[in-house]
Amino acid sequence: MDVLPTSESADPVVRVEHLAKRFRRRDGSTVDAIDDVSFDVQAGDLVVLLGPSGCGKTTLLRSIAGLETPDDGVISFGDRVQFSPAEGINVPPERRGVSMVFQSYALWPHMTAFRNVAYPLESRGPGRRNKAETAKRVRRALGLVGIPELEQQYAAQMSGGQQQRVALARALVSNDALVLFDEPLSNVDAKVREQLRVELLSLQRELGFAAIFVTHDQSEAMQLGTRIAVLNKGRIVQLASPLEVYTKPANQYVAKFVGTMNEVLGTVTATKGETAEVKTDLGVLTGRIGGGVDIGDHVAAMWRPESATLSTDEPVAANRLAGRVKASLFLGAATEQVITVDGREVRVQVPGAAVLPGGSDVWIEISEADLLVLPAEDA
């Protein structure tokens, strides 16, 4: 992108407005892969597109890159429209000036790391840069991703993690204001993935490019995103900071998709300000209203395993459940207690090593502030 929006500029790096893409399947049925999606990406933002398989993440990312042609809507980079069928505009991918990192690395196997990284500079602006300038930028990019020593190695002779570092260097070498990531870490093993995540994050914050990152891994989304867009069936159902998505999920779908939630369904019997009383199979529970709910509504009472506490004596709190330890799972930094309450499994996470004997009687306490009451969607 050669016209970069400055921090004073009113234009976001990316603006997506009312984007729609419908696919026709071979059996004749249709699917709304993107259904009226609008969002902005600001300078320095790392927006994660998060959702289960088939929710439209890749189609949305590819549409922004220009690799997919939507049916309707507008895509702009800075003050330049890239796609707008109403205006007859559809800028081809190579002229959009964005870099992309793919799950499959997409390197030239028989080219060296150096040549792979130099490729965008040479193909986008032949003759514009001299060899020395190209070499300087390629070496800087390989240095940034921590593999300067692999410069002359062929891509086919590298580990998956090393190949993804080359792909990352290739995405950074053009200094584009926007980099798109399509599940780039899902092919590398867990340890390397952790490492690359940290490095990617620090590079993005240091170099300041805006990024859109597709993943179906909610913990990856929480770690990387300045904001998370949670998708469901082609729609953005919540776009907010990781903290807000975790603590104030917009609906039951988001609450269940991001992190672990305990859930009991019930009916609202009373409301008072921001709190609601819910009659459930486990007794009456009181919690804060997290969405439009009224007396008589069918709702889900939800809470995180780490926000409940365990005790052997009956607590005085309103939200208390008597249960029996089914299993204690030691996780290292914490222990997850699986408690049976009236035939249901409830999870409570306590810090440190706290393995309890199976069959012990315990009380679970949940504060009103930690219990979320949301409309039940799948009733």
Ligand SMILES: Nc1ncnc2c1ncn2[C@@H]1O[C@H](COP(=O)(O)OP(=O)(O)OP(=O)(O)O)[C@@H](O)[C@H]1O
């Ligand atoms: N070329 C195509 N033809 C027909 N249907 C398609 C095509 N590409 C995608 N779809 C459908 O569009 C929907 C969204 O697909 P998309 O690949 O964007 O989802 P996703 O969230 O990226 O999934 P995953 O995480 O599995 O990659 C799915 O129902 C998919 O079957």
